Amino acid sequence: MKSFVGMFAGPVVAAALASLPLAAGAADGDLVNPYAGREDVVEEGGSLLNQYCSHCHGPWAVQGERPRDLRRLNLRYGDYAMSTFYTTVQEGRPPKGMPPWKGILDDEIVWKIYTFLQTVQVED
Numbered sequence: 001m002k003s004f005v006g007m008f009a010g011p012v013v014a015a016a017l018a019s020l021p022l023a024a025g026a027a028d029g030d031l032v033n034p035y036a037g038r039e040d041v042v043e044e045g046g047s048l049l050n051q052y053c054s055h056c057h058g059p060w061a062v063q064g065e066r067p068r069d070l071r072r073l074n075l076r077y078g079d080y081a082m083s084t085f086y087t088t089v090q091e092g093r094p095p096k097g098m099p100p101w102k103g104i105l106d107d108e109i110v111w112k113i114y115t116f117l118q119t120v121q122v123e124d
Contacts (some may be wrong), residue, residue, distance in 0.1 A: 031083055034111055041115050047085045056068055070085075070099065075123075086110065090102040
């Protein structure tokens with residue numbers, strides 16, 4: 001799969017990356033999901049997503065609106081999927097209706113949700 005950056009060139013890359021809500025220097029390599037690959041937390045992560053996120057992102061992340069479809073994180077953000085997800089959950093995107101969850105959701109919950117989401121990513 002091509003990375004997000006690999007799909008574009010020149011000024012388009014700069015504009016696309018500038019629109020991502022990333023903290024300075026935050027690349028996926030800087031973050032560690034302590035539950036990565038842990039099948040034993042996938043169902044719990046899905047349940048947590050249903051509890052906290054399904055009102056906008058659909059039950060089990062099934063959402064017809066592409067901008068809110070969390071099953072497309074890898075497609076939309078490529079190598080920056082994890083950092084974009086984490087930063088967006090923490091800081092929100094208030095102009096788009098996404099509230100900040102920092103101080104409300106513990107990192108444990110955020111990473112369990114992300115672990116679930118990695119099991120439902122779509123290819124196209």
